[in-house]
Amino acid sequence: MDIVVCIKQVPETNDIGWDPKTGTLIRESTGGILNPNDKNAIEAALQLREKHGGLITAISMGPPQAEDALREALGMGADKAILLSDRQFAGADTLSTSYALSLALKKIVRFDLILCGKESSDGMTAQVGPQLAELLNLPQLTNATEIIINSNSVRIKQKLEDGFRILKTHLPVLITVEREMNQPRIPPMDSIMEAYREKDVLVWSVGNLGGDKERIGLKGSPTQSRKVYTKIVKKGEITLLEGEPDKVARELIQILKQRDLL
Amino acid sequence: MYNFQLSEERRQFQEMARKFAEKEVKPLNDKFDDDWETHRIMPQVLKKAAELGFMGLTIDPKYGGTGADGMTIMAVLEELAAVNGGVACVIGDTWFAQTPIIIAANEEQRERFLRPLASRDEVNLGCICMTEPASGADIEDSRMRLRTVKTIIKEDGDDYIINGVKIWPSNAGIASHYVVIATTDPKLEDKGSCIIVVEKDRPGLSFGKIERKMGMPEDQNREVIFEDVRVPKNNLLGKIGDGHKILQTTVAYNRLGAGMISVGMARGAFEYALKYCKDRVVGGKPLIKHSLISAMFADMATKIDAARLLVYRASWSLRVRDPNRARYSDMAKVFPTNMAMEVTSNCVQVMGSYGYSKEYPVEKYMRDAKIVQIYLGPNELVQQLIGESL
CATH class of the missing domain: 1.10.540.10 (Acyl-CoA dehydrogenase/oxidase, N-terminal domain)
Structure with missing residues (x-):
């Protein structure tokens, strides 16, 4: 079973800059790490490969330094890595990113399963996975905390706000993975070394992908940030209620009512 | 550069x-x-x-x-x-x-x-056996040319027979391979010196009680006793007479490691104490906002960085075979290990009684830091070697 895992390099800290003109993040100025949720997707792929065999390809779109995230995926155990990198991709929103990824997936041709982390730690839109599934016309199973594959059928346990449900479909499929699905493995030393010394990261540009240039990068991004600002949180006073639980609860209800909060 | x-x-x-x-x-x-x-x-x-x-x-x-x-x-x-x-x-x-x-x-x-x-399937530790009851720092002192070593190897047909006692080696009793500094005759000084590997299951190899120490309980130190331990000649590294030279190179490659362990311990204590002092309010403001405390942290941060850079410089010098590499390695042992003792002690100090309490992690860093000033050549000896190299 061949698996493609879509990963993203995200800024290492919260101390990130914004481009005031485009409203997009300035990624070049910060250190990058592999999006933590994408590690769960890679781990899920590794566990499925242990059971069912096949190849794992990690794919990412980003500036040249996003290669580091792909090397980390190779270190964890991915077999191949592809980086979509071209200045024309710059400023892409989730739709444009999904479009570029869909072109790359069509070029890869052979895959049974696409895995994505549910969301990135910077954008947190959780849109790329579902959009990619739509563009490839694949069934999508989102927010998975468990994946079971039996022959051609796929079953997941989907996390909902108030519980779980079991969903079933068939391969090929796109699945987005929740963080609680697994504990990403610590890559062994020799695997890290191999990722840097023996494995390659293929770089594909816009020219390699073909497709509609109008749908690439900032031009192909309907999401335009009008204004970017840091929300100022006003800190109020803290009142500690002490005493018997029943009495404190009554007092709390009273206060909330007085302030029209209940 | x-x-x-x-x-x-x-x-x-x-x-x-x-x-x-x-x-x-x-x-x-x-x-x-x-x-x-x-x-x-x-x-x-x-x-x-x-x-x-x-x-x-x-x-x-x-x-x-x-x-x-x-x-x-x-x-x-x-x-x-x-x-x-x-x-x-x-x-x-x-x-x-x-x-x-x-x-x-x-x-x-x-x-x-x-x-x-190198196995990943089973744990095979190495144990280097240097120090002896009557010969501590002398073995690590290049000027002594191993003349005080009392662990003797004797030729016997295709084998060597080893007799002697080593004290304080790390991983003693749990290691699979014992790398032993020995001599054919102490009077021959470096000409009789050698290093030989003894596998754990050789008859005659035994261990003393586990030493109870102030810190580093993770590291098991015991006497390693060789009583007519017979090992094949092809366990000898190099030839008789090479021991001193191999040991000096080995020490140069590892003194900076002691330095880096010290950098790590100091950083661990520092990070914990810094977070504590940012949260802990005394006199109406966080501890870190008090100028004396802030100055202590500034000093600690600088010294940790300086120590790390010394270690990296020593590592670089070994790679390029810089003529001063032995001195750089010695410097990367003395300064970082003294720094770690000072920094971990200051971390206990700024946290007050909490720093001294076993409920908090910094006291362990302080106890652990002490030994690194002592092992792999006590700092006073290594300082002397640095001085003589100038």
Whole structure:
């Protein structure tokens, strides 16, 4: 079973800059790490490969330094890595990113399963996975905390706000993975070394992908940030209620009512 | 002149070591003190470390290791020590014992000794046996040319027979390979000196009681006793007379490791104390806002950085075979180990009674830091060597 895992390099800290003109993040100025949720997707792929065999390809779109995230995926155990990198991709929103990824997936041709982390730690839109599934016309199973594959059928346990449900479909499929699905493995030393010394990261540009240039990068991004600002949180006073639980609860209800909060 | 920026590859190793230490070691940190004699916890930690390839980090991939360079090894050591200096020491000491084999073994010996030491399937630790009851720092003192060594090897047909006692070696009793500094005759000084590998199951090899220490309970130190231990001649590294030279090179490669363990421990204590002092309010403001405390942190941060840079410089000098590499390695032992003692003690100080309490982690860093000033050549001896090299 061949698996493609879509990963993203995200800024290492919260101390990130914004481009005031485009409203997009300035990624070049910060250190990058592999999006933590994408590690769960890679781990899920590794566990499925242990059971069912096949190849794992990690794919990412980003500036040249996003290669580091792909090397980390190779270190964890991915077999191949592809980086979509071209200045024309710059400023892409989730739709444009999904479009570029869909072109790359069509070029890869052979895959049974696409895995994505549910969301990135910077954008947190959780849109790329579902959009990619739509563009490839694949069934999508989102927010998975468990994946079971039996022959051609796929079953997941989907996390909902108030519980779980079991969903079933068939391969090929796109699945987005929740963080609680697994504990990403610590890559062994020799695997890290191999990722840097023996494995390659293929770089594909816009020219390699073909497709509609109008749908690439900032031009192909309907999401335009009008204004970017840091929300100022006003800190109020803290009142500690002490005493018997029943009495404190009554007092709390009273206060909330007085302030029209209940 | 030097570029100390970690490459992305090294950063990955560093990150991996950090994750291992945070996940597999940190939750056990308050249990090691009570386990100093029973030694039940460390085998679990070491099993995980071996599985991830820590033991073979310094060993060539040809023999099943990773073959990381000196800077990477130092970056890994710092991360381990930032969480637990004793665990860093146990792993660092197995690399220490591997060094004479890497330097001086022939192809057959490398295959026979290094492959099991790099194993990921089982834990095979190395133990370097240097110090003797009547000869402590003298063995580490290059000027003494091993004339005080009392562990004697005698030729007997195709074998050597070893007799003697070693004290304080790390990993004693749990190691699979004992790398022994010995001599055919102490009067011959370096001309009789040699280093020979003894496998754990050789008859006549036995161990004394486990030493109870102030810190580093993770590291098991015991007497290693050789009573007519018979080993084949092809366990000898190099030839008779090479021991002194191999040991000096081995020490140069490892003194900076002691320095990096100190950097890690100091950083671990510093980070904890800094967070504490940012949160803890005294006199209406966080402790860190008090100028005397702030100055202490500024001083500590500077010294930790300076120590790390000394270690990286020493590592670089060994790689390029700089003529001053032995001095740089000695400097990278003395300054960082003294710095760690000072910094960890200050971290206890700024946290007040909480710093002194076993409920908080900094007192352990302070207890652990003390030994690194002593082992691998006490700092006073190493300072003297630096002085003489100037």
